[in-house]
Amino acid sequence: MGFISVLVCIIVVSFSFSPSYGFDPMDPQANITIKWDLLLSTGSSDTVKVTILNFQKYRHIEAPGWKLGWDWKGKEAISAIFGAEATQQGDCSRFKGQELPHCCDKHPVIIDLLPGAPYNTQFQNCCKGGVLSSMTQDTSKYGASFQISTIGSTASNYSDFVMVENFTLGLPGYTCGQPFEVRPTKIPVDGGRRWTQVLRTWNAVCGYSSFLSSPSPKCCVSMSAFYDSRIVDCPQCSCACQGQPGSKCVQMKETPPLLQQKHDPNEEPPPLVRCTDHMCPIQIHWHVKESYRQYWRVKMTIRNWNIIKNYSQWNMVVLHPNLKNITTVFSFSYASLNDFRTTNDSGMFWGIKYYNDMLLQSGNGGNVQSEMLLAKEPGFSFGGGWAFPRRIMFNGDECVMPQPDDYPRLPNASPLPFVYPFPLSLVFSTFLFLLFFC
Ligand SMILES: *[C@@H]1O[C@H](CO)[C@@H](O)[C@H](O)[C@H]1NC(C)=O
Ligand SMILES: *[C@@H]1O[C@H](CO)[C@@H](O)[C@H](O)[C@H]1NC(C)=O
Ligand SMILES: *[C@@H]1O[C@H](CO)[C@@H](O)[C@H](O)[C@H]1NC(C)=O
Ligand SMILES: *[C@@H]1O[C@H](CO)[C@@H](O)[C@H](O)[C@H]1NC(C)=O
Ligand SMILES: *[C@@H]1O[C@H](CO)[C@@H](O)[C@H](O)[C@H]1NC(C)=O
Ligand SMILES: *[C@@H]1O[C@H](CO)[C@@H](O)[C@H](O)[C@H]1NC(C)=O
Numbered sequence: 001m002g003f004i005s006v007l008v009c010i011i012v013v014s015f016s017f018s019p020s021y022g023f024d025p026m027d028p029q030a031n032i033t034i035k036w037d038l039l040l041s042t043g044s045s046d047t048v049k050v051t052i053l054n055f056q057k058y059r060h061i062e063a064p065g066w067k068l069g070w071d072w073k074g075k076e077a078i079s080a081i082f083g084a085e086a087t088q089q090g091d092c093s094r095f096k097g098q099e100l101p102h103c104c105d106k107h108p109v110i111i112d113l114l115p116g117a118p119y120n121t122q123f124q125n126c127c128k129g130g131v132l133s134s135m136t137q138d139t140s141k142y143g144a145s146f147q148i149s150t151i152g153s154t155a156s157n158y159s160d161f162v163m164v165e166n167f168t169l170g171l172p173g174y175t176c177g178q179p180f181e182v183r184p185t186k187i188p189v190d191g192g193r194r195w196t197q198v199l200r201t202w203n204a205v206c207g208y209s210s211f212l213s214s215p216s217p218k219c220c221v222s223m224s225a226f227y228d229s230r231i232v233d234c235p236q237c238s239c240a241c242q243g244q245p246g247s248k249c250v251q252m253k254e255t256p257p258l259l260q261q262k263h264d265p266n267e268e269p270p271p272l273v274r275c276t277d278h279m280c281p282i283q284i285h286w287h288v289k290e291s292y293r294q295y296w297r298v299k300m301t302i303r304n305w306n307i308i309k310n311y312s313q314w315n316m317v318v319l320h321p322n323l324k325n326i327t328t329v330f331s332f333s334y335a336s337l338n339d340f341r342t343t344n345d346s347g348m349f350w351g352i353k354y355y356n357d358m359l360l361q362s363g364n365g366g367n368v369q370s371e372m373l374l375a376k377e378p379g380f381s382f383g384g385g386w387a388f389p390r391r392i393m394f395n396g397d398e399c400v401m402p403q404p405d406d407y408p409r410l411p412n413a414s415p416l417p418f419v420y421p422f423p424l425s426l427v428f429s430t431f432l433f434l435l436f437f438c
Helices: 003-016 321-325 427-437
Strands: 031-042 045-055 067-071 077-082 084-086 109-112 143-151 165-168 174-176 180-182 186-189 194-197 200-208 219-225 228-232 282-291 295-304 315-319 326-329 333-336 346-350 367-375 391-394
Touching: 031 174, 077 084, 109 143, 165 174, 219 391, 282 391, 321 326, 321 367, 326 333
Parallel strands: 219 282
Antiparallel strands: 031 045, 031 200, 045 143, 067 109, 067 165, 077 143, 084 109, 174 200, 180 200, 186 194, 219 228, 282 295, 295 367, 315 346, 315 391, 326 367, 333 346
16 A cells, blocks of 8 residues: 555545534534523522524534533522523422422423413513524524523522533534623623623534434435436435445335334434435435536436425535636525635525525435526636536435546546545445455
C-alpha cells in the first residue's frame, strides 16, 4: 500500500470517527441549548423556567416532538407546571397534603402541550406539540418554554440550589452535555427601559450526530441531464438492500397491512419504504433541464418513498459552486448558508407554507418539485459533471450520491476529469473504502 493511500486512509478514518457531536462545516455552531432559569427560591420550594432553543440552521424537530428529561439529585418533585406536562406522575406516596404533586419521578420526562391547550395551563412560547422549527425556516418558532414549581428541595436559599443533571431530549441522534452555570438571564420590562434578572441560570448544550440517529443513510440522489439520455439512479443499496435481513419493504401497488395497524402517535415509527433498488425513504432527483445563453436551469424533485410518514417542514441543503449566482427559485423558499463559508457555495431549500411544505407519504402525492435558474460564469461548461451538486442533505442528513464515473456526461466526453472535493463523511462509502483499501 503506497504512502498516498495510507494517508488517505488516515484522513478518512479520522473524519468518520470524529466525536459524536458530528461537526458540520456548514453549521459549525449547530446545537440545541436548554436554559434553566431559577426564578424564585423560597425555602423548600423553587420556581424554574425551562427554555429549549433550537440553534440549528437546517435541522428541525418534528412531531412527535421533544421529550425533555433530567435527573433530580435530591428528593425534589414537580408540584405544578405550566406550558408542558410530565408523561408520568410517578410514585407520590411520600407526599401528604390536599393535592399530590404533578410528577414525583427521579427522572421526569416533560412533553410540550398541544396547540389549543386550555388557557390556564399555557405559558409563553408553549404549546407547539414539541415541534421546533430550524432557525432559517422560522425564526419565531425555534424556541419553547415552560415553568415548573418544585417541592422537596433541601436548599434553604437560592445559592444552595442543587442543579439537576443528565438532560435528555428524547430525540434520535441527540446527546446533551452536563449543565453549566452562566450569567443570570436578564429580562426587559417597561419596553426595555428597565431590566430585571433571574436568580441563577444554567445552560446545557445538546448536539446531533446523524450516525447516532441512524447508522444507515436516509436519502439518496439520482441525476439526469438534457444532454444525456440516461437516468443515473440512486446507487443500489444506498440505504439498505432488498431481502437483507431486517429490511422490510412494500411492493409498489400493494397496501401494507401495517397501515391498518395504528402506531403510537407519541413515537416516531421506523420508516416503511416502497421496494426500490436503493431502499431509501427519500430520493432527490437533480435534472439539468436546459441551457440558455446566460443561464442554466435545474429541476429538483424530492420523492418520498416512506408510506407511513408525511415530512412536515422538510428542508434540503445543497452544495454547488454556482449557487452564488442563483437567480430565481420557482417554487421552494431559498436561503444561502454562507455565514461560515467564504465560497458562497451552499444553500438551503424548503417548502412554501401551505403549498409544498408537507412532503406527503408515498401513494398520497409523495413528491415536491421546483426549478431554479443559475447565471453562467464566464467559461461555464457542463463538462466534467460540473452541473451536479457536490453534496445534498435532506432534513440535515447526508444523502448518498452516485459514483462520479456514473454521472451524466456530454456526448463523446471521456470519463470525468473532475477532481472530487471531500464529502466523504458518508458512513457507507467510508466503510466500503476502508474495507477495500485499508
Ligand atoms: C450554540 O448555538 C448558539 C447560537 O448559534 C451559539 O451562540 C453557541 O455558541 C453555541 N454553543 C456551542 C457550545 O456551540
Ligand atoms: C447521571 O447519569 C450517571 C450515568 O448514567 C449516573 O451515574 C448518575 O447517577 C446520574 N445522576 C443522577 C443525579 O441520577
Ligand atoms: C444560604 O444558606 C446557607 C446555609 O443554609 C448560608 O450559609 C448562606 O449564607 C445563605 N446564603 C444567602 C445568600 O442567604
Ligand atoms: C399524511 O397526510 C395526509 C393528507 O393530509 C393524511 O391523509 C395522512 O393520514 C397523513 N399520514 C400520516 C402518516 O400522518
Ligand atoms: C458571498 O456573499 C456575500 C454576501 O452575499 C458577499 O459579500 C461575498 O463577496 C460573497 N463571496 C464570494 C466569494 O462570492
Ligand atoms: C457570480 O457571483 C460572483 C460572486 O457573487 C460574482 O462576482 C459574479 O459576477 C457572478 N457572475 C454572474 C455571471 O452573475
